């Protein structure tokens with residue numbers, strides 16, 4: 001089972017005893033699994049219902065309308081009807097924590113709430129590592145992508161692979177599932193853990209960019225989606241990306257035992273690299289892109 005961490009009223013008070021012990025749990029979980037399951041006191045069941053209602057309304061739109069949702073960044077707009085993963089559809093909303101980025105009230109509220117959880121988690125990590133200053137500069141340049149995701153059930157003789165095993169290209173990712181199982185996370189021992197959906201839990205994950213920033217201390221978890229039944233599955237992702245400033249390993253994380261592993265890099269150039277021929281061929285694109 002994945003570690004479960006509760007972000008209660010008490011544990012989100014910076015400096016409290018509960019904050020400090022939760023911070024240690026967060027770092028341990030991220031170092032061991034690259035992810036963990038979280039509950040967050042500020043997330044309501046009402047918002048859970050609203051955001052998934054909205055998701056259904058969006059996916060019920062005709063495909064040609066959904067395709068109008070484009071982005072200059074690969075995979076940040078509408079993705080669907082991809083031959084390798086025919087069950088998958090994703091609709092991305094960039095800058096989802098700002099009013100310009102989103103039109104709907106629940107998308108904005110959902111993104112802001114989940115982004116808050118993300119910032120609590122990463123503040124804890126940065127305190128534990130003694131790299132608050134570096135994190136602060138990244139946070140000032142963070143941008144969130146809200147992704148609505150839907151998988152239809154497979155037809156007979158069709159693949160049941162919802163999404164291929166991968167690590168996220170983000171700095172951090174926070175996933176949320178609706179009732180239907182499917183998300184699986186690979187442990188360091190190579191076992192796949194099925195993450196049970198719950199209306200009150202999130203999966204907090206480190207992305208490739210977080211591995212580079214922490215000089216390899218936190219590795220992103222490999223995950224996939226397998227569709228077992230015929231019922232359609234809805235999930236959501238809130239992904240953080242760093243815009244305009246380069247991500248750089250803080251000097252506090254480099255010493256004789258931990259030599260520098262990554263050179264400063266532009267996060268969005270990295271995303272474009274992944275979709276290039278060289279990036280597609282690479283086993284570990286972040287190392288190929290900016291590894292020392």
Ligand SMILES: O=C(O)CCC(=O)C(=O)O
Nearest residue numbers: 149168175183225235237
């Ligand atoms: O649908 C899920 O639970 C996972 C989605 C995912 O891994 C992604 O969009 O990167």
Ligand SMILES: [Fe+2]
Nearest residue numbers: 166167168223
């Ligand atoms: Fe993912």
